[in-house]
Amino acid sequence: MTFKDKDVWGEIKMTKTKILCVADGGITRDLMQQMHELEQYNADVTIIEDKEMYAMGPITDRMLLIEHNGVDAAPTCRELLENCADKDILVVHVASINKEIINACKNLKVAAVLRGGYENADVAALTEKNIKLINAPWRSANAVADFTVGMMIAENKNIARSHKLIFEGKWCKKYVNQEYIHDMRAMTAGIIGFGYIGQRVAERLKGFGTKVVVYDPYIDKSKFANSGVEFMELDQLLETADFVSVHLRLSEKTHHFIGAEELQKMKKTAYLINTARSGLVDTAALVTSLRNKDIGGAAIDVYDEEPLPKNHPYLQLNNITLTSHLAGTSCDTMKNSVEIGVEDLKRYLTGKSMLNVRN
Known part of the structure; x- marks a missing residue:
C-alpha cells in the first residue's frame, strides 16, 4: 500500500511504506533480512533487535507469561517503543504490541506477529484503531x-x-x-x-x-x-x-x-x-x-x-x-514464520487482501 504526496515543486511522488521489524533470539536478524524483499514494493524496511529475548529460554518464558496473564503482563520492548512512532507496519516475533506501543504509533496500519498465536498483540486496541493484525498460523x-x-x-x-x-x-x-x-x-x-x-x-x-x-x-x-x-x-x-x-x-x-x-x-x-x-x-x-x-x-x-x-x-x-515443550521445535519453524509474513505483506503492498488477518 503506497501513499501519494507532493514535493516542493508540486510534483506527485510516492511515499514509502515504513516497516519496522523486531528480531530476537528466535527469529534472528539474519532470518528477518528476508523482509527486505518488500522494498521492491516501495517499502522502507528497518530491523532492530529485542535484546531481552536473546535466546529460546527467555522467549519460551515470555510466551508462557503472556499466555497465562495476557499481553499487559509482559514489559514493553524499549527498542520497539523508541522506533515505532512513524511506522506504517510493525513486524514482531515475541515483542508485545500492547497499548503503549499502539498509542505511540501515529501511522500504524498493519501489525504482524510471526507466531502461530498472537497473544502478544492487543487485538481489541488494534481493532479499535482499525489496524489489521496478521500472524503466521501454520509456521509450526x-x-x-x-x-x-x-x-x-x-x-x-x-x-x-x-x-x-x-x-x-x-x-x-x-x-x-x-x-x-x-x-x-x-x-x-x-x-x-x-x-x-x-x-x-x-x-x-x-x-x-x-x-x-x-x-x-x-x-x-x-x-x-x-x-x-x-x-x-x-x-x-x-x-x-x-x-x-x-x-x-x-x-x-x-x-x-x-x-x-x-x-x-x-x-x-x-x-x-x-x-x-x-x-x-x-x-x-x-x-x-x-x-x-x-x-x-x-x-x-x-x-x-x-x-x-x-x-x-x-x-x-x-x-x-x-516431553519438555518440544512439539514446535524445528529448524524450519522460524524460517517458515518469516516466509508467511513476507507473502502476506507483499499482498498488502500490492493492494490484495491479506490471507491471515485476525481482526
Whole structure:
C-alpha cells in the first residue's frame, strides 16, 4: 500500500511504506533480512533487535507469561517503543504490541506477529484503531503434527519408558498397557480441532492406516468430504477413539475443554495427547484419571508451570510420556514464520487482501 504526496515543486511522488521489524533470539536478524524483499514494493524496511529475548529460554518464558496473564503482563520492548512512532507496519516475533506501543504509533496500519498465536498483540486496541493484525498460523504446523504422531507411538509402544529404564539398568518387557498395545492400523485417532495442525496429523496417520475421526463444530465439513476422515460429535469421539489428540486454540471457551467429565467418557484403554496448550486440559482431573487407570495413558508436552516442578504428580505415574515443550521445535519453524509474513505483506503492498488477518 503506497501513499501519494507532493514535493516542493508540486510534483506527485510516492511515499514509502515504513516497516519496522523486531528480531530476537528466535527469529534472528539474519532470518528477518528476508523482509527486505518488500522494498521492491516501495517499502522502507528497518530491523532492530529485542535484546531481552536473546535466546529460546527467555522467549519460551515470555510466551508462557503472556499466555497465562495476557499481553499487559509482559514489559514493553524499549527498542520497539523508541522506533515505532512513524511506522506504517510493525513486524514482531515475541515483542508485545500492547497499548503503549499502539498509542505511540501515529501511522500504524498493519501489525504482524510471526507466531502461530498472537497473544502478544492487543487485538481489541488494534481493532479499535482499525489496524489489521496478521500472524503466521501454520509456521509450526508440520513440526507439531510430526511430534504429535510421535507421541502417540511413544506412549502406545512404551518407547520413552523403555529408554528411561534401560538407563536405570532395567530390561523391561512388560508394561502397564501390555494388554492393549496395538498396531497403528488397528487404532482410531480422535482429533479435536481440525485446523492447520489437526489436518496435518490426520494426513500423517493415514500413512499408518489409522482410522481418523474429528470433532470441530466451527469448520465447513463439506470442504473435507474427500479427506477420508469421519466427523463426530464430541461425546461420540471420546467414546470411540484410542487416541484423543487436542488441537484447539486456548480461550475462555476452551479452557479445561478436557476435564473430569470428558475423561470419564474415554475408553479405559485410550490415550490422551496434548501438544497444544496446557490450559486445554484440567491437569488435576487428568492426574486422577491416570492414577485410577480410568484411561490407558497420556502423552503431554505442555504444562501449567514450566519447567515442570520436581514434585509434580505427573512424575509419580507409570502411564504417561512427558516431553519438555518440544512439539514446535524445528529448524524450519522460524524460517517458515518469516516466509508467511513476507507473502502476506507483499499482498498488502500490492493492494490484495491479506490471507491471515485476525481482526
